[in-house]
Amino acid sequence: MSRFSISTRLVFLSVVLIGVLLASNALLGRALSRNAEALAAEAEIVEALRVANSANKAFGDLKYWLTDLAVSLLVLSEQQVALARARVDAALEELRKFDAETAAAVAQEVEALHDQGMRAVDAYTDERRVIGNSMMAASRVHIAAVDRQLAQLADRFQADAIAKRDAALAGAENAVDRSFTIAVAASLVGLVLAWLVLRSITVPLGRLVAAMSAITSGKLDTQIPAPGHDEIGAMARTLALFRDSLSERDRMAAEQARAEAAARHAQAQLLTAIESISEGFSLYDSEDRLVVCNTRYREILYPGMGDLVVVGTPFETIVRRAAAEGLIRDAIGRREAWVQERLARHRSPPRVPFVQRRGDARWIRVNERPTDDGGTVAVYTDITEEKQAEEKLRLAKEEAERALQELTQAQQSLLHAEKMASLGQLTAGVAHEIKNPLNFVNNFATLSLDLFDELRGALRGQSRDPSEDDPEEIAEIVDTIGGNLRRIAEHGRRADRIVTSMLAHARGGAGSAQPTSLSMLIDDSLNLAYHGERARNRAFNISIEREFDPDIGELDLYPQEMTRVFINLITNAFYATERRRRELAEPGYEPVLKVCTRRTEDRVEVSIRDNGIGMPVSVCEKVFEPFFTTKPPGEGTGLGLSLTYDIVVQQHHGQIQVQSKEHEFTEVTVSLPHGAAPAPPT
Amino acid sequence: MFGDRRTGRIRGHRAHTRATIRALALGVVLALPWPAPAAEREDVEIALSLSNMLRAGRSVIASNQTLINDPDVGDKGLGGEVVLAEAVKTYRALTGSDPLSIDPDTREGRLLSAQMRAIREVMDGSQGDINAQGIGFKGFVPAVFARLVNERFAQLVGYEAEVKVTAPASLVRNRKSRPDEWEAEVIRSRLSARDWPDGKLFHAEAKKDGREAFRVLVPEYYSEGCLSCHGEPKGEIDITGYPKEGGKAGDLGGVISITLYR
Numbered sequence: 001m002s003r004f005s006i007s008t009r010l011v012f013l014s015v016v017l018i019g020v021l022l023a024s025n026a027l028l029g030r031a032l033s034r035n036a037e038a039l040a041a042e043a044e045i046v047e048a049l050r051v052a053n054s055a056n057k058a059f060g061d062l063k064y065w066l067t068d069l070a071v072s073l074l075v076l077s078e079q080q081v082a083l084a085r086a087r088v089d090a091a092l093e094e095l096r097k098f099d100a101e102t103a104a105a106v107a108q109e110v111e112a113l114h115d116q117g118m119r120a121v122d123a124y125t126d127e128r129r130v131i132g133n134s135m136m137a138a139s140r141v142h143i144a145a146v147d148r149q150l151a152q153l154a155d156r157f158q159a160d161a162i163a164k165r166d167a168a169l170a171g172a173e174n175a176v177d178r179s180f181t182i183a184v185a186a187s188l189v190g191l192v193l194a195w196l197v198l199r200s201i202t203v204p205l206g207r208l209v210a211a212m213s214a215i216t217s218g219k220l221d222t223q224i225p226a227p228g229h230d231e232i233g234a235m236a237r238t239l240a241l242f243r244d245s246l247s248e249r250d251r252m253a254a255e256q257a258r259a260e261a262a263a264r265h266a267q268a269q270l271l272t273a274i275e276s277i278s279e280g281f282s283l284y285d286s287e288d289r290l291v292v293c294n295t296r297y298r299e300i301l302y303p304g305m306g307d308l309v310v311v312g313t314p315f316e317t318i319v320r321r322a323a324a325e326g327l328i329r330d331a332i333g334r335r336e337a338w339v340q341e342r343l344a345r346h347r348s349p350p351r352v353p354f355v356q357r358r359g360d361a362r363w364i365r366v367n368e369r370p371t372d373d374g375g376t377v378a379v380y381t382d383i384t385e386e387k388q389a390e391e392k393l394r395l396a397k398e399e400a401e402r403a404l405q406e407l408t409q410a411q412q413s414l415l416h417a418e419k420m421a422s423l424g425q426l427t428a429g430v431a432h433e434i435k436n437p438l439n440f441v442n443n444f445a446t447l448s449l450d451l452f453d454e455l456r457g458a459l460r461g462q463s464r465d466p467s468e469d470d471p472e473e474i475a476e477i478v479d480t481i482g483g484n485l486r487r488i489a490e491h492g493r494r495a496d497r498i499v500t501s502m503l504a505h506a507r508g509g510a511g512s513a514q515p516t517s518l519s520m521l522i523d524d525s526l527n528l529a530y531h532g533e534r535a536r537n538r539a540f541n542i543s544i545e546r547e548f549d550p551d552i553g554e555l556d557l558y559p560q561e562m563t564r565v566f567i568n569l570i571t572n573a574f575y576a577t578e579r580r581r582r583e584l585a586e587p588g589y590e591p592v593l594k595v596c597t598r599r600t601e602d603r604v605e606v607s608i609r610d611n612g613i614g615m616p617v618s619v620c621e622k623v624f625e626p627f628f629t630t631k632p633p634g635e636g637t638g639l640g641l642s643l644t645y646d647i648v649v650q651q652h653h654g655q656i657q658v659q660s661k662e663h664e665f666t667e668v669t670v671s672l673p674h675g676a677a678p679a680p681p682t
Numbered sequence: 683m684f685g686d687r688r689t690g691r692i693r694g695h696r697a698h699t700r701a702t703i704r705a706l707a708l709g710v711v712l713a714l715p716w717p718a719p720a721a722e723r724e725d726v727e728i729a730l731s732l733s734n735m736l737r738a739g740r741s742v743i744a745s746n747q748t749l750i751n752d753p754d755v756g757d758k759g760l761g762g763e764v765v766l767a768e769a770v771k772t773y774r775a776l777t778g779s780d781p782l783s784i785d786p787d788t789r790e791g792r793l794l795s796a797q798m799r800a801i802r803e804v805m806d807g808s809q810g811d812i813n814a815q816g817i818g819f820k821g822f823v824p825a826v827f828a829r830l831v832n833e834r835f836a837q838l839v840g841y842e843a844e845v846k847v848t849a850p851a852s853l854v855r856n857r858k859s860r861p862d863e864w865e866a867e868v869i870r871s872r873l874s875a876r877d878w879p880d881g882k883l884f885h886a887e888a889k890k891d892g893r894e895a896f897r898v899l900v901p902e903y904y905s906e907g908c909l910s911c912h913g914e915p916k917g918e919i920d921i922t923g924y925p926k927e928g929g930k931a932g933d934l935g936g937v938i939s940i941t942l943y944r
Contacts, residue, residue, distance in 0.1 A: 075857050
């Protein structure tokens with residue numbers, strides 16, 4: 001039965017019970033209907049009997065009132081006679097439906113009686129008593145006839161009524177019996193069906209309730225009855241879901257307990273960590289009350305205030321007390337102002353930590369940060385030792401700076417000395433260089449003076465040679481003198497330039513960057529260096545090869561500084577070839593210096609290559625270090641290449657490289673940017 | 683029980699009787715001076731005498747009604763001679779003339795004597811009823827008295843005259859008092875008419891039972907004393923066992939019909 005829902009079962013039960021009820025009602029109704037028909041028939045007879053009786057009664061009235069009238073002669077009695085007569089007539093008219101014949105016969109007798117009676121009354125009224133008596137006596141015949149007929153009629157009707165009533169009663173009893181039987185049978189069927197339906201509900205429901213009780217008492221592994229298709233089945237499924245959700249809830253509760261334990265552990269760890277760090281730590285909530293802090297916080301921030309620095313104390317209370325107890329250096333003498341500043345800073349912490357000077361000369365770095373929930377977290381670091389170290393460092397730095405300044409002064413002296421040394425080195429070459437133009441000037445001047453004499457003689461005609469008197473000859477002499485004068489002027493200018501150049505070098509001033517022909521600058525440097533070397537060493541000889549790129553043009557340079565660079569490099573090259581010549585004494589050795597310039601896209605390269613003594617790599621790595629020199633003591637300062645490096649790299653933003661092979665060659669390459677403005681010299 | 687509507691009820695007390703008589707005399711005086719032929723005037727006077735004598739006898743009974751109704755008193759002392767003497771005395775007070783002095787040989791004397799004899803004989807014949815002990819109301823009321831007197835009168839002089847107390851048909855209680863056709867018609871069309879003067883009698887030549895006659899109808903009106911049986915509420919049973927008619931004081935309650943045969 002569990003295939004059907006409970007409501008379906010109840011509806012079925014109701015339908016069956018209603019059906020039984022309807023069927024029994026129908027049967028009973030039919031029986032009652034038949035009985036009603038019998039009763040109706042009986043009622044008709046009873047009605048006839050009633051009519052007969054009412055006729056009888058009305059006739060009795062008529063008899064009475066006729067008699068009364070005859071005695072009293074009252075009009076009232078006469079009226080009653082008329083009324084009684086009317087009632088009799090009406091009853092007889094009604095009786096006609098049941099027994100027309102008798103009714104007609106009775107009516108006839110009544111008419112006769114009335115007629116006779118009223119005539120008797122009239123006789124009495126007229127005081128004819130004897131006639132009245134006889135008429136009254138005659139009327140009794142009619143009275144007897146009517147009484148007899150009505151009595152017979154009543155008897156017949158009564159007998160009929162009794163017969164009909166007995167039949168109706170028997171039918172009713174029969175119907176009652178059948179109805180009772182049907183009711184009993186229907187009740188039995190209903191009871192059995194109701195029992196079946198109830199059982200189909202209560203039994204599984206009982207099992208379900210037992211399962212529910214077990215589950216609610218905690219036995220989640222309880223077996224739930226297999227669900228049917230009805231409401232109890234739905235309840236069983238729901239109970240299964242409920243049990244599953246309880247299991248799930250227990251599982252989740254266990255998980256939550258584990259998670260909470262883990263959280264507590266993590267919190268304990270966090271507190272331990274906070275407690276174990278060397279910095280002070282504090283957390284104030286959004287209303288500035290202390291939430292948590294470590295022992296270090298109490299020790300370094302508020303020693304002796306352990307009673308106050310507890311959870312819940314407002315920040316303001318703590319700092320006011322600290323200020324009052326003189327724990328804060330900055331608060332001494334301006335306590336209230338400091339408290340207000342401190343509170344303001346606490347409420348809106350600066351992005352960077354700040355330092356607090358303490359009354360005991362210690363330094364605390366305070367690093368406050370707002371938390372997301374409006375509180376303030378702070379870390380306090382005792383930086384007294386850092387501060388002391390910083391102070392020591394500051395003193396050391398000042399010492400170093402003083403030393404550096406002295407060193408710089410010494411360096412300047414050295415540089416000046418080096419400059420003077422190189423100047424002296426150059427002086428001989430310069431003198432020689434000036435001597436040559438001067439020789440030309442002297443020779444052509446002397447020659448020109450002779451030609452002037454010749455010219456003067458020719459003009460005066462005192463020529464010893466007639467041919468010389470020729471005007472054409474005069475013109476030739478003048479031309480020659482002119483050529484000589486031009487040569488004198490040219491060599492004079494050359495000497496002037498040399499002197500100017502040397503003076504510039506000696507002056508050593510920074511000057512200014514200016515467009516300069518690199519080729520001419522290198523040429524001058526070669527000349528100065530060569531002649532300088534020749535002046536010191538008459539035996540020196542070298543062949544110089546020039547390969548100048550014609551596209552180089554002018555560069556923005558400090559010409560004096562750059563001249564010093566090239567003189568330095570070329571002089572070193574001469575020195576190397578001279579050492580190789582002297583130390584290796586190779587037969588057929590010919591010193592060669594090759595100077596090349598080359599233009600690339602944005603740079604200019606100058607390479608100076610000699611086939612001198614060369615350098616091992618160990619030396620090569622150190623050549624630009626100050627005070628490094630391979631020359632014997634007294635010959636070099638060790639600052640030449642160092643200065644060269646500074647001028648090329650730092651002043652002109654260029655590069656300088658050295659390649660060398662011992663006993664074979666050394667090549668120095670200077671690379672300068674093309675078009676970039678050099679920095680002023682230091 | 684009928685009295686003059688102008689004088690109120692007639693009672694057993696003598697003072698009331700005298701007042702009633704005076705009032706009845708006034709009514710008679712008013713009725714007399716009608717212009718009419720001498721024969722007719724005589725007839726009307728005879729009718730009024732008979733009517734007045736009947737009223738007088740009736741008023742005697744009415745005055746003694748309480749006594750008559752007393753179940754404890756045996757002999758009421760209302761014998762024929764006594765009642766007639768009282769009636770004559772009342773008549774005399776009423777009309778101012780002595781009925782005993784009227785010549786018995788005249789028609790009026792003859793008829794009046796017969797009426798007085800009827801009064802005496804009815805009273806004498808009713809002594810058994812009136813004096814019966816243990817019975818309160820014995821049905822002997824003025825109306826019954828009047829009917830008995832009229833019946834006796836008819837036995838005595840019925841060939842010459844009849845006196846009858848009738849009423850509008852709806853008010854008649856005893857079928858012997860029913861109006862005949864002529865009476866019913868006159869009562870309906872004259873005496874009951876709205877504009878019929880109070881107390882005015884009606885007379886005419888008319889047949890009765892096929893005989894020529896001079897007929898007079900004298901109206902009588904309900905007084906307060908009448909209404910205990912004939913008044914309101916209508917339908918309530920009165921002391922005689924009859925339903926009350928619902929009448930009011932002043933309504934036409936009865937008619938004395940006098941027939942003088944030719």
